[in-house]
Amino acid sequence: MKPELSVVMPCLNEAETLAVCIQKAQSFFEREKIAGEVVIADNGSTDGSQKIAEDLGARVVAVPLKGYGNALIGGINAAEGTYIMMGDADDSYDFSNMMPYIVKLREGNDLVMGNRFKGGIKKGAMPFLHRYLGNPVLSFIGRLFFNSSIGDFHCGLRGFSKEAFYKMDLKTTGMEFASEMIVKSILKDLKIAEVPTILSPDGRTRPPHLNTWSDGWRHLRFLMLYSPKWLFLIPGLLLMFFGFILSAILTAGPLDIGNTTFDVHTLLFTSGFTLIGFQFVLFYGLTKVFTVENGLLPKSKKYDKLFKSITMEKGLILGFLLVLVGVVLSVIAYSDWQEINFGDINTNAILRIVIPAITTMLLGVQIILFSLFFSILGLKK
Template structure:
């Protein structure tokens, strides 16, 4: 018999609620006449959860590597269903109400995510910080960074096709697995939608495995690292634009804002903005290359153009030109000093020459070094 739907439940000591979850899923199969199977991805239970699952004729997959993501991957990889629905085994989600997910999957969607904010969150089902800070903020960041119209990035109830799961090639082992699934689905251009889902208070007497701060940080870290534009490129552009504009104005003359005078001391900081911004730009390029070459991010047309327009020869020419400007400014500064018989100088005047001289020398050397390293990374692309 061909299996249409596999329900996967990660399990780590869920004896209190596992049986009711399995029975609800089995009842759903019968009510909707669906050929289905239930896989319990056990992550080292010692409370009798394994025996409960076996007694109810659910398939138990033993996953040695610890973590929410590891357990789910272990269970999903053994699934025989065309469609897969995953959810926690703590009875916080009702396995008898999976039809909206099946409808959307049958309609051609690759990933269907539950939205607890649309479906309803029962009293006591979600901690205050998760409901009003963690989930809304992280979901907003996910929507902003990746342009995904999903309102609940961390809903544990979601369905997807087995083919889509293989395309996503998920890597993470912890709670950030939920974020990675949505991000990878978007990057792989899979069809994504969401359905309202009700979240109930879980039926466990112990504390949940989820750790508010550490797991929240793992989600945020993942969303940031998979979006080099927001992590490196945009800060680079902001710093460099602010630094270049403000430094240019300060080189011409001091800037007075009411009783505050910004002069060469401020110029030292504004010029450093440009250098810091350039470092961000370098890290953007290197992160992009690493992510693409290791299949963490898909290769785009813009990626190929990166090596087309940024090459060793152009980088060396630009770096040398900037370096020459720095040397000329340095010579001019020494010339002014010589005209004063190498005596005391007016710092306000000379630093307007010395700071740009040092800045351009540093920037020129950085451009040259980056061009050399970038060309090494691009050898494979130039074949």
């Protein structure tokens, strides 16, 4: 009979705690009268973990590709249950108390997350940096970037349907697999719930596989790469707004604030801010097209409208107009220089024309190149 629930545990030399985790899961099946199986996704253990699992009636799936994500993907693909519960085999999570997850899954939720901060973190169960810096900060960034209400992005105990797992189409191979599962679920509009979960101290005597700084960076990098809006668009718009407003003010004349005067030298920087911000915005557009067309991000409702409103012809016209404005301003500056017989420029008046001229020409060229490349990326459409 097909099991309702498969408990999948990644395993790499977990001989100390593997047996107790399997036994807790099996006792849960028996107590709650759930047809279930335990799947051990072995990532190359050399301490006899495989035999321990087999002797207890668990199914061992060998996953040769190293990595937390690889192990879980291999184990989940081999699982036969309608629902999947994944959790570490270090006895930090209680596999005998999975009923809150099952209830939420039976209610129709696609992903059920544990929340250790609501359920309780026992003394010594989580390092200080993880508890008060790493997990709270990364979870906050995840909520901010992806408009999520999940309080604990990195809880290792979570449940989901096998059907939802295939919809997620997970790709990452390392510890960032945990973040990808949530992000993909949000982006694909899957139904997500959260239940309190208790975290106990790791039952092993050896150090955990988790590396605080490198794995933390992998999580942060993943969150940024999957949110081009926060990585490129918002910083770019802020830089453009700040640079354009100040450039307009300084083009009109010097700006005095207290005893400090900002003039054409500052105008160079503000023009640079405008150009850099514009490049961020353009890169957001290119990244969005690339990620959607290659299946890394789902297509939003606004995506098709993007190609209707931003066409190569419109971009080329706007770009050439800006280049033309820059050329006209350059001619005006040349005429002013000619009036002083091409001598030394002792006033800032000409620079107030030259700097905007160069800026508009550069903006025009960027728009022209963007329009061409944007159209190339969208050829698949």
